[in-house]
Structure formats: structure tokens, C-alpha cells
Amino acid sequence: MKSSIIPVDSGWTADVVVQPSGGADSLVLEQSESSLLSIPLHPLGVKPSGNQYTATSNARHAIGPFQILPDEVLAIFLEYLDSPQLRLLGSCCKFLYAFCRSEDLWKTLFIESPQSKSGSFSWRGSWRSTFLGLEAGQMAEIRCENVFSDVLYPPFLCTYTPLSPYTTNIPRGNAIPRLEDLSPTEFSENWSDKPFILTRPVREWPVYKSWDTDALLEQFGNVKFRAEAVDWSLNTYIQYMNNSSDESPLYLFDRGFVDKMGLSVGKHQQSPSYWIPECFGEDLFAVLGDKRPDDKWLIIGPARSGSTYHKDPNATSAWNAVLRGSKYWIMFPSNASTPPPPGVYVSEDQSEVTSPLSIAEWLLGFHAEARNTPGCVEGICGEGEVLHVPSGWWHLVVNLDTSIAITQNFVPRSHLPGVLSFLKDKPDQVSGFKKEVTDPYGDFVKGMQKEHPDLLEQALAELERRAEGRKRKWAATIGKDEAEESRGFSFGFGDDSDEEVP
Ligand SMILES: O=C(O)CCC(=O)C(=O)O
Numbered sequence: 165m166k167s168s169i170i171p172v173d174s175g176w177t178a179d180v181v182v183q184p185s186g187g188a189d190s191l192v193l194e195q196s197e198s199s200l201l202s203i204p205l206h207p208l209g210v211k212p213s214g215n216q217y218t219a220t221s222n223a224r225h226a227i228g229p230f231q232i233l234p235d236e237v238l239a240i241f242l243e244y245l246d247s248p249q250l251r252l253l254g255s256c257c258k259f260l261y262a263f264c265r266s267e268d269l270w271k272t273l274f275i276e277s278p279q280s281k282s283g284s285f286s287w288r289g290s291w292r293s294t295f296l297g298l299e300a301g302q303m304a305e306i307r308c309e310n311v312f313s314d315v316l317y318p319p320f321l322c323t324y325t326p327l328s329p330y331t332t333n334i335p336r337g338n339a340i341p342r343l344e345d346l347s348p349t350e351f352s353e354n355w356s357d358k359p360f361i362l363t364r365p366v367r368e369w370p371v372y373k374s375w376d377t378d379a380l381l382e383q384f385g386n387v388k389f390r391a392e393a394v395d396w397s398l399n400t401y402i403q404y405m406n407n408s409s410d411e412s413p414l415y416l417f418d419r420g421f422v423d424k425m426g427l428s429v430g431k432h433q434q435s436p437s438y439w440i441p442e443c444f445g446e447d448l449f450a451v452l453g454d455k456r457p458d459d460k461w462l463i464i465g466p467a468r469s470g471s472t473y474h475k476d477p478n479a480t481s482a483w484n485a486v487l488r489g490s491k492y493w494i495m496f497p498s499n500a501s502t503p504p505p506p507g508v509y510v511s512e513d514q515s516e517v518t519s520p521l522s523i524a525e526w527l528l529g530f531h532a533e534a535r536n537t538p539g540c541v542e543g544i545c546g547e548g549e550v551l552h553v554p555s556g557w558w559h560l561v562v563n564l565d566t567s568i569a570i571t572q573n574f575v576p577r578s579h580l581p582g583v584l585s586f587l588k589d590k591p592d593q594v595s596g597f598k599k600e601v602t603d604p605y606g607d608f609v610k611g612m613q614k615e616h617p618d619l620l621e622q623a624l625a626e627l628e629r630r631a632e633g634r635k636r637k638w639a640a641t642i643g644k645d646e647a648e649e650s651r652g653f654s655f656g657f658g659d660d661s662d663e664e665v666p
């Protein structure tokens with residue numbers, strides 16, 4: 165579950181004053197910290213609520229006794245209305261018009277509509293115009309200059325906040341190392357716990373040489389791909405991608421692309437489409453055969469799309485190859501003694517992650533603190549480069565321009581203990597397995613016993629050692645007597661966050 169957190173010091177709360185400046189189509193925000201930011205005008209002229217104090221009139225007065233409702237409550241109420249109701253209510257006054265035009269409302273309505281479910285339709289530039297079948301010129305443009313709202317304005321600010329202040333001037337100590345390539349031994353011995361960017365291995369891939377949006381459209385325009393909650397044809401998705409202004413653009417993230425696109429993966433195939441960079445070659449989940457969890461995704465999205473903070477599933481590691489565009493990554497290691505990244509809150513069993521809903525909201529509110537947090541690493545993975553995500557690392561990713569990427573998750577031998585313990589101790593958080601696979605841990609152990617008994621034995625011994633270390637630490641913490649009393653207490657293997665214990 166996620167929820168929106170509005171950072172108190174993000175700059176767009178009541179102390180922000182928006183003043184027309186530098187021409188009709190731009191604004192200068194005068195912020196309390198006197199940082200100046202030039203952004204375009206809100207399409208309807210809505211301004212942050214702080215502006216009401218310097219204005220001569222306020223459109224909110226038109227709703228009479230309903231002024232008692234905070235904007236947040238009004239916005240939630242509107243989520244219960246359908247399209248005719250929103251249009252009717254929106255015609256009452258400018259204040260309600262501005263609220264009833266909110267793209268979030270129309271996005272929800274459209275995604276549930278038969279048109280969206282058909283997967284193939286013409287995107288008309290906004291959720292509302294697409295839902296109502298309106299051409300650009302047919303949309304009423306009612307100016308709402310005297311509408312002041314910290315519910316309506318911030319998403320717009322987030323949409324237009326420039327990314328470059330956050331993604332450039334990376335402090336040298338934070339920079340993700342860039343390497344030409346690595347051998348499997350170098351990876352295994354020195355790098356499997358560290359993020360890095362490889363600059364060479366992808367450049368020979370046929371998909372790297374031939375894929376861009378036009379080429380994909382020509383071959384796969386009618387094929388449906390998953391983008392968050394929808395399955396749209398590539399044709400439709402690319403229309404959306406090229407002409408929308410969502411704060412968090414819908415992100416194409418499809419795990420069935422290899423079959424859908426008829427690709428062949430692996431250097432030894434007759435005409436391979438791409439192959440796994442050699443240094444990541446070993447993947448112990450291969451012992452699961454058909455029972456392995458999802459491991460490959462095609463990722464397409466416009467500038468500003470991306471992934472909010474998460475760790476990869478089942479304690480796996482991943483590589484992410486950028487075929488077109490570029491991605492900014494910010495990453496944090498995770499172990500028992502480090503908190504999650506600033507602005508990210510995790511439930512005790514780590515099953516629930518709460519963070520600001522949008523990437524821009526996080527950048528505005530938490531990036532500066534994150535950059536100064538020990539462990540933080542950052543980097544830009546450019547076209548033809550591959551980034552390594554070690555098991556258990558938190559990461560947030562934002563596309564700096566239209567991007568096409570392929571990512572794969574895998575289990576290197578150095579993370580076998582972590583993966584075993586995750587499957588065993590967190591069955592409720594295990595994901596990506598087919599429904600028929602009812603015992604992922606048991607199946608994985610069986611597969612390992614058959615194909616790599618020595619590795620399995622070492623990993624189980626390592627887990628035993630860690631559990632013993634934790635028991636000793638526990639005993640030292642609570643005192644020997646109590647430890648004796650609590651002997652019934654049983655330690656699990658723990659998670660990927662196990663500390664090194666003597
Ligand atoms: O490309 C992205 O948005 C990031 C995907 C991701 O989280 C990953 O590859 O682990």
C-alpha cells in the first residue's frame with residue numbers, strides 16, 4: 165500500500181507565491197528559500213493556496229456552505245462520481261469546474277471503461293478528452309485564475325519540475341562505478357554486492373542495434389503490452405507516451421515480451437535477439453526450470469516515468485540494459501542497521517512500503533537529504549549501458565527521456581543464502597511464481613540438491629552460522645538468564661539484511 169506524503173518543506177505549501185513573470189506562458193515561483201524555478205502556467209490558471217492571501221477574489225466562495233470541506237475531502241468525494249455527474253457538477257462554478265477537470269478522476273474512469281479494456285483506441289492528449297472522445301479544439305478552456313488549491317496545483321508543479329537539478333552534479337563519492345566489462349569471476353569475487361554500470365556488453369545486441377519506437381511500432385504496433393493496470397496495444401501506448409502530461413506517466417512493464425515479440429534469448433540461439441551479459445551468466449533460479457518466477461521485463465516509458473523505491477523480488481539481483489534513452493538511478497544498501505531511504509517507510513516485516521506517490525514528489529521533498537545519507541549511490545545509465553542492482557538494494561529510477569530497456573532478475577551464488585532465507589522465512593512476500601507452484605522454497609532446495617548440492621550445502625551452513633551469530637547477539641543483549649528462559653524462541657534464517665556476525 166502506498167500513500168501520498170506531502171513533505172512540509174517541499175516549497176509549494178502555503179508560503180509559495182506564484183507571480184506571472186517572463187511572458188504569458190511562464191511563472192516564477194518565489195519560494196521561502198528564494199530558489200527560483202521557472203515553470204509553465206497551469207493550463208487552467210489554478211495557483212497554490214498561498215496565493216489567495218494576495219488575491220482580490222477567491223472562486224472558493226462560490227460553493228457557499230460547502231466551503232467547510234477541505235480540498236482533500238472534496239477531491240475524495242469526487243472520486244465517487246461518474247462522468248455525467250462530474251460534468252454537471254463542474255458546470256456549477258469555476259471552483260468546481262477546476263476540481264471536476266482533475267485528470268486523476270478521469271484517469272480512473274477511463275481505465276475502467278470498455279475502451280481502455282479493449283486495449284486499442286485513439287489517445288487524445290488527456291484522460292478526460294480520451295474518455296469523452298473530444299478533439300483538442302473541442303475542450304472548453306475556462307480560466308480558473310481565482311482557484312487556489314494545494315490539492316490541484318502540486319501535481320501540476322510535479323509534472324513540470326525540472327529533473328536536472330536532481331540528476332546532475334552527482335557528488336564524486338556517490339557516483340556508481342562505470343566499467344567497460346567484467347569477467348564472471350571478477351563479478352562473483354568483487355562486485356556482486358555493489359551497483360555498477362557496464363558500458364560495453366549490450367552494444368552488439370541485435371535489439372540494441374535495431375530497436376527504436378518507430379521500428380517497434382512497425383513490427384509490434386498491434387501487440388498488447390502491460391502498462392501498470394492496463395493492457396494496451398503498443399500503438400496506443402506510444403500515442404499516450406508521446407502526448408500526455410501525467411505527473412506519474414503510465415509505465416509499460418511487460419513480463420511476456422519474449423513470447424509476444426518472438427525473441428530468442430541467449431548467445432547460442434540461432435539468431436539471438438539479445439544475450440545475458442557474460443559476467444551475470446550464472447542464475448541459480450534456472451534449477452527451477454518451468455517453475456522459476458518471472459524474470460524478464462520489457463520497460464518502455466516517457467521522460468519522467470520510472471520506478472519508485474523498491475527492492476527487487478525474492479531477494480534476487482538484477483541487471484537493467486538501456487536500449488534507448490537514459491535513466492537516473494539512486495540506490496541504497498539495506499542491512500539490519502540502516503534505515504530505509506529518506507521519505508520511505510517500511511512496516512516491521514518489510515512487507516509494506518510507504519513513500520510519496522510520485523517520483524517528482526520524492527525528488528522535491530527528499531532528494532537533498534538522500535544525497536547526503538551514508539550509503540547513497542547515484543548514476544546515469546545511458547544508451548547501450550547496463551546497470552547492476554545487487555540483491556536487497558533500495559532503488560528509485562527515473563527516465564530522463566523516452567526510454568526502452570530490458571531487465572532480468574537472477575540469483576548469483578553469493579546471494580544464494582539470502583534467497584533461500586527469503587523464500588523460507590517470508591512466504592507471504594514471495595512473488596512472481598505461477599499459481600501451481602505452491603512450495604517455492606521446497607522446489608528450489610530440491611533443484612539445488614540435484615544440480616548444485618555443494619553450493620546448497622555451503623549456503624545452508626552459512627545460514628546456520630548467521631542464525632547462531634544472532635542468537636549470541638540476542639543473548640548478549642537480554643542477558644544470559646533471560647536467554648535461557650526464552651529458549652523456546654526460534655530464530656528464522658533472517659532476510660537479506662543479515663549483518664556479518666563473527
Ligand atoms: O527501469 C526502471 O524503471 C527500473 C526497473 C527496475 O526496478 C529494475 O530493473 O530493477
Ligand SMILES: [Fe+2]
Binds near residue numbers: 476553559
Ligand atoms: Fe527494481
